[in-house]
Amino acid sequence: MPRLSEVITALENLWPAERAESWDAVGTVVGDPGQEVGRVLFAVDPVQEIVDEAVKLGADLLVTHHPLYLRGTTTVAASTFKGRVVHTLIKNDIALHVAHTNADTADPGVSDALAGALDLRVVGPLVPDPTDPAGRRGLGRVCELDHPLPLREFARKAAERLPATAQGIRVAGDPEATVRTVAVSGGSGDSLFDQVRAAGVDAFLTADLRHHPASEAVAHSPLALLDAAHWATEWPWCELAAAQLDEISDRKGWGLRVHVSKTVTDPWTAHAASADTSSSPGAPN
Known part of the structure; x- marks a missing residue:
């Protein structure tokens, strides 16, 4: 040994x-x-x-x-x-x-594994490592789908392919919008919105998206957001x-x-869904 x-x-x-x-x-x-x-x-x-x-x-x-x-x-x-x-x-x-x-920026690294789990084809790093002459290392990955999907279907696929957690996948954007290109970043990713916008992708899948950065991101452009559990990504x-x-x-x-290990160490253990907002929109009186 x-x-x-x-x-x-x-x-x-x-x-x-x-x-x-x-x-x-x-x-x-x-x-x-x-x-x-x-x-x-x-x-x-x-x-x-x-x-x-x-x-x-x-x-x-x-x-x-x-x-x-x-x-x-x-x-x-x-x-x-x-x-x-x-x-x-x-x-x-x-x-x-x-x-x-x-490991986040390695080739292959955390986001390559995330892209692989989602059947995405990696085009290159979202934030390239300037010390890598091959241009393969870096934070996050820019990816393409083999076949475009509506956001609703892509989110469903992500929820099925990633390990199950109480959170599942939160989605921001038009459910029927077509997703052809996706940026992914395993772990916390809301510091990367500038790079995501510069990449010109249709959607961004990451974790730990906070209210204000997410709100500003969707107001800035029609970028769809998919927020998964940190552990799952x-x-x-x-x-x-x-x-x-x-x-x-x-x-x-x-x-x-x-x-x-297949032990789920995501800290969140349950999820209580809100009422259907399509039938009862807005805050309670």
Whole structure:
């Protein structure tokens, strides 16, 4: 079996830490470089539920998209929920490695996986990485549909193809508008409206859209918006990343057993729909 240091080197080649945003916290959080790794689990969030799953699975390495300590900490006491994660990992000899914004902009990266889940054909990055001479890395992806669809049908397809969450897909725009081109960005995307408008696409699918940026975006142009759950837009990357590590393991003869967690760690657990606005429009009296 490979040592953790060897597996981490492979992961760093896929998602170099230097390509992460300056504010990000990526890389190895917990783990002995000399320990052997035989089983790896990929997940979006390094929360206790996922760590318990890694323990039950017998994993030696947990790879997550989101950082455990994005803003730093002064304690890893087990009396805190993040400290309990650290204690559980160490007690069970499980390493934790994070690939966040360095995976967002990778080629292939988070938005490539999102586009693949939606059967979209990637044209190029939404925000190209200026350090990539090939022009393939960058944030978000501009995509095309093989066959144009009404917005209503595209939203339905997105809801079916992405992992199920309480939120589902929120939609802004004319349900009958034709969608031929789409910008996608896994995770929070409402900082990208200028780039989306510049791309001239028919629709933008992302997560965490806030009221004012979304309102201004639809007032600015007939751009359709599809707002999915943050976790759901990033989970497809776990399958992509696992396949990449599987290929490396096969090539190097490591014999790793690589798994993807199907545990839903989206924080929202229920959704109560409003009354049908077509029959009772407006706010209550």
